[in-house]
Structures are given as structure tokens and as C-alpha cells.
Amino acid sequence: MREEKKIITDFKKLVLLLKNKNICKRAVVVWPEENHTQEAVCKAVQEGFIKPVLVCSEQTKKEFADKNSFQAFIANSPEEAARKAVEMVKNGGADIILKGFLNTDVLLRAILDKEIGILPKDTVLTHITVAKLPEYPKLLFFTDAAVIPTPTDKQRKEQVRYIVDFCHAFEIECPKIALIHCSEKVDERHFPYTASYKVLKEEGEKGVFGKCIIDGPLDLKTSCSTDALKIKKINSPIGGDTDALVFPDIEAGNLFYKTITLFCHAETAAVLQGTLAPVVLPSRGDTIDSKFYSLALASLISDSLYNKEDK
Amino acid sequence: MREEKKIITDFKKLVLLLKNKNICKRAVVVWPEENHTQEAVCKAVQEGFIKPVLVCSEQTKKEFADKNSFQAFIANSPEEAARKAVEMVKNGGADIILKGFLNTDVLLRAILDKEIGILPKDTVLTHITVAKLPEYPKLLFFTDAAVIPTPTDKQRKEQVRYIVDFCHAFEIECPKIALIHCSEKVDERHFPYTASYKVLKEEGEKGVFGKCIIDGPLDLKTSCSTDALKIKKINSPIGGDTDALVFPDIEAGNLFYKTITLFCHAETAAVLQGTLAPVVLPSRGDTIDSKFYSLALASLISDSLYNKEDK
Structure with a gap:
């Protein structure tokens, strides 16, 4: 056993x-x-x-x-x-x-x-939060709610590296990392960072960050809900069971932090990393x-x- | 009576x-x-x-x-x-x-x-959602979860106008409109739209949108919680009792929509406006x-x- x-x-x-x-x-x-x-x-x-x-x-x-x-x-x-x-x-x-x-x-x-x-x-200095939401079966790691206004590609890569390391420290063998966007489509014109998501996904597959599964763009629901994934008929190796969320910018990260603590009875812990x-x-x-x-x-x-x- | x-x-x-x-x-x-x-x-x-x-x-x-x-x-x-x-x-x-x-x-x-x-x-074509959250005593209106990626000042002004009109249609005599940001400080360098928030606030005071109270930048907590407002020692005419949230961009709006429906048992209704x-x-x-x-x-x-x- x-x-x-x-x-x-x-x-x-x-x-x-x-x-x-x-x-x-x-x-x-x-x-x-x-x-x-x-x-x-x-x-x-x-x-x-x-x-x-x-x-x-x-x-x-x-x-x-x-x-x-x-x-x-x-x-x-x-x-x-x-x-x-x-x-x-x-x-x-x-x-x-x-x-x-x-x-x-x-x-x-x-x-x-x-x-x-x-x-x-x-x-790169950034901020990582770990949250326990009553509605989610495991801890949810996310970055960045507090430090980097609009991450550059380099900064985002470090955010991914740090959050994978955090998950490993929590003894999650192969953490699932979702790169968050409002949809699942890469749209370089309106959202240039969705192109960097594609690169990070490829780097993840190559083992750049150690053992992990990186996918994106995904939205919050297709990251955190197998039902949502099925309804949208989307294939994702994360399978609606993500360990971590990497947000596009501080507005999104900070809003998520404040929404779950104000409206979802979430417990949180957070530290600066770097x-x-x-x-x-x-x-x-x-x-x-x-x-x-x-x-x-x-x-x-x-x-x-x-x-x-x-x- | x-x-x-x-x-x-x-x-x-x-x-x-x-x-x-x-x-x-x-x-x-x-x-x-x-x-x-x-x-x-x-x-x-x-x-x-x-x-x-x-x-x-x-x-x-x-x-x-x-x-x-x-x-x-x-x-x-x-x-x-x-x-x-x-x-x-x-x-x-x-x-x-x-x-x-x-x-x-x-x-x-x-x-x-x-x-x-x-x-x-x-x-201007935009999107307005009305949400009922178990943890909030009234309906919460917000814009934009679905249409405008990054509102220009002109588009944001129309978003404010529309959402004030919506609140009036719901017979809210003097609706409170919070312009959302990750903090309460205007920061033109990193977040240029916080400067437009100041302008909208002034226009609200002049009566440009009819009877309403506009304030911002405010974060989600200082908009929706009197306790948070007290703890942060912030003065806001909204008093932590907002009727509506105007988000900086679609990432924030969409994430809020998905977080409250996935994790907070929110009921929602939404329409296109314009x-x-x-x-x-x-x-x-x-x-x-x-x-x-x-x-x-x-x-x-x-x-x-x-x-x-x-x-």
C-alpha cells in the first residue's frame, strides 16, 4: 500500500x-x-x-x-x-x-x-500565496497578489519556477501549474502574455522547472473544475485539478486573494520569494x-x- | 413609514x-x-x-x-x-x-x-453582470467580465454610465459605484487607469451620471466591507457598502465572475449593453x-x- x-x-x-x-x-x-x-x-x-x-x-x-x-x-x-x-x-x-x-x-x-x-x-522578487478554500479539495498556490504589477516574460518565468519549487517543498511530486487568462485561446494581439504562456508550457514539457505539468492559457474554471473542462470540451493535462495558478498581473492576483478571503471563507498564508x-x-x-x-x-x-x- | x-x-x-x-x-x-x-x-x-x-x-x-x-x-x-x-x-x-x-x-x-x-x-459595447453572493447583503453589479479587453478612458466612462443606469433601473436611488484597483492609491506610472478613476469620481460629483456616488481607486475589500475600510483607516463615501464594481480590465472582471460562481455559490445574470x-x-x-x-x-x-x- x-x-x-x-x-x-x-x-x-x-x-x-x-x-x-x-x-x-x-x-x-x-x-x-x-x-x-x-x-x-x-x-x-x-x-x-x-x-x-x-x-x-x-x-x-x-x-x-x-x-x-x-x-x-x-x-x-x-x-x-x-x-x-x-x-x-x-x-x-x-x-x-x-x-x-x-x-x-x-x-x-x-x-x-x-x-x-x-x-x-x-x-526576481515576487509573492506567493497558499490558500485553503472550503470548496477546493486541496491547497491552492497562486502568484502574484502583491508585488509585480505587470510581469515581464522573464519575471513570469521566475514566478513559475518559484511556485513549482513551493509545490515540491509541500511534497507534491508532479505539481500542476495553470497559467490563467480569461479564455483558453492564445491571443497575442489583445493579450501578448498568452504567447509567453505557450513558451512556458513548452519549457515545462522539456523539464526546465523540474517535474511538473504546466498548461495555459486556462481560465479559473477549466483550471479548477473537471466539470467545467468537460462542458467546454477542452483537453488539458491539468484535468481541472490544478495545484497552482499563475495570474496575468497583480490586479487579477490581488482580486482573487481578496475575493476568496472576503466571500469564500478561505484561509491563506503568503511570503515574498526571491x-x-x-x-x-x-x-x-x-x-x-x-x-x-x-x-x-x-x-x-x-x-x-x-x-x-x-x- | x-x-x-x-x-x-x-x-x-x-x-x-x-x-x-x-x-x-x-x-x-x-x-x-x-x-x-x-x-x-x-x-x-x-x-x-x-x-x-x-x-x-x-x-x-x-x-x-x-x-x-x-x-x-x-x-x-x-x-x-x-x-x-x-x-x-x-x-x-x-x-x-x-x-x-x-x-x-x-x-x-x-x-x-x-x-x-x-x-x-x-x-460602446460592454457587458454587465448582476450577482447574488450568499456573503453579501445585496445584489452586486459589475462590469466587464466578457467584452472589452482593456477599456480606454472613454469606454470606462460608458461602463460607469451604463452601470449607474442599471442600478437606477433596479430602483436604487443613489447607487454606489466602486472603481476597482489592487490598492487605494492613484499610481499613474504603473496603473495609468487609476488617474482616470480620479476623473470619473469628479464627474460623478458633478452629476454627469445622474444621482450616484462614485469612488476609487478602492480594492474589493474596501468596496464591500465596512470592517476592511475601518482597519485600513480609509475614508470612502461608499462606506464598504458598494452596489457596483467597475474592474480595470477583462482579466479582473472575468476572474471575479468565475471565482464567485465556482467557489462562492453566487447566482448571476448578465447582458450585453450598448x-x-x-x-x-x-x-x-x-x-x-x-x-x-x-x-x-x-x-x-x-x-x-x-x-x-x-x-
Whole structure:
């Protein structure tokens, strides 16, 4: 009999996998001056998959870090905290960054800084979300809801590479990647990127991204529903059972993210990809659970895709 | 006490409104050679809001039209049926077109034909959907899920005008229209259309579109959720209670349509707008209910926005 325990179909199973593999990563928490971040960190510590280092105000050190026996550095401002966190990653002192109560811009400025930053030259920075929808039988990976406005062909290729790697980290042997468009037809005139979809599909077949199945253009329904595929009489190796969605641009990715969290009771986790360590950048509206799951995601990704030379 | 019966918060109430107002429109049904279209037509006839004229094969005339005592013309092909339907609208013999079992392209070709067609010169053709989501307390109007790839400023202005008119037809006195973007900031460099959002907002305030509130850029959450608005500390006259969403492009509109129907149990109705009569263009995957509701939508729109000189 084949062992099936490995299939991670929801976030609880992800946390279980981290336990089974004894994964525990050092997370630097930038300016955790509010309860939601603090609660998510405590929960992740209880589950054993992170060891936190805070960069915080003197008050938060006293009232939160010391009480919980968490290591902490004092910073005088969010800007200073951001720079310190980035420095820690660069020096090998942290595996993950979690943004607390500061503007995304402030943290991104430190991350992207040409001198102290942690985005290697010529590396594409993008954003990957993992969602659990009540109406879908497995986790759904997608990119990009937050970073690249309109991906170039090169950027899209990296998005595909990253998301395949993510699926592999989740132990999905041969992930199915759908390149999303409003129809199934390549239309270079109105939608030039549909031509690049064809190229990515061919590269997928050649093994450029490792073991995976890439298909597109497909729409959301023909990607995620075998019924829709049958009704439209479309042949797709994905078979309406996709693991991941690559969206044409940030408007589509962001809208999908917001629609499923507002109207579909979806749970989500997300990280930046491309940096020297996974970065969790929660939005103001994100739940504690979403931050907790994002830390779990970042821990798995850090373990699977980073510091491979250490193993 | 104020009379509140008029607020149409779902499609059942729409059907009731048509009954109360004694609205009955002549719908030409193009090539109804399959059961779903036939069932939707029968249901609409039972509810009393359409009087159908079929343009169909000899067999369908015998087996469906004659049995139900529906008026019918025989056509030898979908192309001929499409041209006949368009001609009927042009001659004042029909108020609505419903597409049956033929390719959308075939019907659109007849509709857009420069000689026989029914799209007035310099008129913008677009697509409006009305959705009922279990998680939203009222109907949600949106544009454009199907027709214009990337709206120009002029086209977007017409989309706004049409959707305001639709809301007025639904007896929403002062509809709230959200111009959708992935954030709330105007960013001309990466997203030139966010600058046109600002202009539309100003035009709305000047009364260019009649009584309405236009705001944007807003994202889906700040448009549809008062909580999200509070968390982001954003001021919007829409107050997280929008009636309508205007999407930046077809990818966003189409993705929203497919996400809410696949993952959120949404019911939808949709019509083309801009033509001399509302046109219902169901997709292959649409339910009978969706076709039925679209006919109801088309009847109301035909009554409110067309043939005003007849009244």
C-alpha cells in the first residue's frame, strides 16, 4: 500500500509536517508592537516550528519578550528595526522575517537597499500565496497578489519556477501549474502574455522547472473544475485539478486573494520569494491565523529551498 | 413609514418586481436547439415576463415551439438565425435577444455587422453582470467580465454610465459605484487607469451620471466591507457598502465572475449593453437559473432603459 499521509491538503497538516520533520526556524520579528503579531508568534512557538528574535521597542521587550523569554533587540524606530532584521538575515542570524506593526514600504526599503539589502542582483522578487478554500479539495498556490504589477516574460518565468519549487517543498511530486487568462485561446494581439504562456508550457514539457505539468492559457474554471473542462470540451493535462495558478498581473492576483478571503471563507498564508530568506508581509486586515500559517509556510520553505548547503 | 418593498436584494425579488409592474417583453431566442435554453424560456414564460419568438430548426419548431404554442421562424443555420434575430430587433419586432446553442462569435458577428447590425455607431459595447453572493447583503453589479479587453478612458466612462443606469433601473436611488484597483492609491506610472478613476469620481460629483456616488481607486475589500475600510483607516463615501464594481480590465472582471460562481455559490445574470436591445449571451457552463435570471434582468432593462419614447 502506498503511504498517503504526506499529502498536505490543509494548514493543519502543514503544521503536523513541520513537527514530524522537526523543523524549527529562527524568525526575526520586525517591530511587533501590536497583539496580532505577538499572538501569531506565540502560537508558532508553542507548535515548535519557530524560535523568535524580536526587534522592538524597549516597552515591548519588557512587556512581551522578557515575559515569554524571547530573545530581543531594542530599536528606536520601525526604520531601525527593519534595517536590523535585514542585517540579521544577511549575517546568517535569522532564517525568516516577519513584519509587525510598520508600513510595508519601510521594510521593503531595507530589503531592497542596494548596500544592506537581501535581494540578490538580477533576482526576481515576487509573492506567493497558499490558500485553503472550503470548496477546493486541496491547497491552492497562486502568484502574484502583491508585488509585480505587470510581469515581464522573464519575471513570469521566475514566478513559475518559484511556485513549482513551493509545490515540491509541500511534497507534491508532479505539481500542476495553470497559467490563467480569461479564455483558453492564445491571443497575442489583445493579450501578448498568452504567447509567453505557450513558451512556458513548452519549457515545462522539456523539464526546465523540474517535474511538473504546466498548461495555459486556462481560465479559473477549466483550471479548477473537471466539470467545467468537460462542458467546454477542452483537453488539458491539468484535468481541472490544478495545484497552482499563475495570474496575468497583480490586479487579477490581488482580486482573487481578496475575493476568496472576503466571500469564500478561505484561509491563506503568503511570503515574498526571491530574497535571501522568506519574508512574511501580512496586510493590516489579515487574521492571527493567517500570520501563523504564513510563519508555518515560511518555515517549510526556509527548510526546503534555502541554506541547502547547510544540510 | 417608508415603503421598503422596493429594494431588490435578490433575483426572486427581481421576478416579483417584473410581475408587479406587469412587464412582459418580446424575446427572440436564437437557435434554441438544446434543453437548458428551452427550460429557461419556459420558466420565464410561466412567470409572465417574456413572450418568446424562436428562430430555430424545423424540428425544434415542431417539437418545442408548436407544443408550447410559441411563435417560431424556421432558419437553416445558426448564422441565418442570428441574422434574423438582429433584423427583428432592428424592425422593432423584438425587445431582447437570447443566444441559444450557437457560438457567441456567430451571434456577435450579426450584431456588430455594419449593415444589418444593432450597435449604433460610436456606441460602446460592454457587458454587465448582476450577482447574488450568499456573503453579501445585496445584489452586486459589475462590469466587464466578457467584452472589452482593456477599456480606454472613454469606454470606462460608458461602463460607469451604463452601470449607474442599471442600478437606477433596479430602483436604487443613489447607487454606489466602486472603481476597482489592487490598492487605494492613484499610481499613474504603473496603473495609468487609476488617474482616470480620479476623473470619473469628479464627474460623478458633478452629476454627469445622474444621482450616484462614485469612488476609487478602492480594492474589493474596501468596496464591500465596512470592517476592511475601518482597519485600513480609509475614508470612502461608499462606506464598504458598494452596489457596483467597475474592474480595470477583462482579466479582473472575468476572474471575479468565475471565482464567485465556482467557489462562492453566487447566482448571476448578465447582458450585453450598448446594442439596440439587451442581449443575453450565456456561456456553456451557465445554469438554467442563470439564463432565467438573465432574461429577467434583460426584461427590466428593456423596460427601463429602452424604447422610452413609447411610454
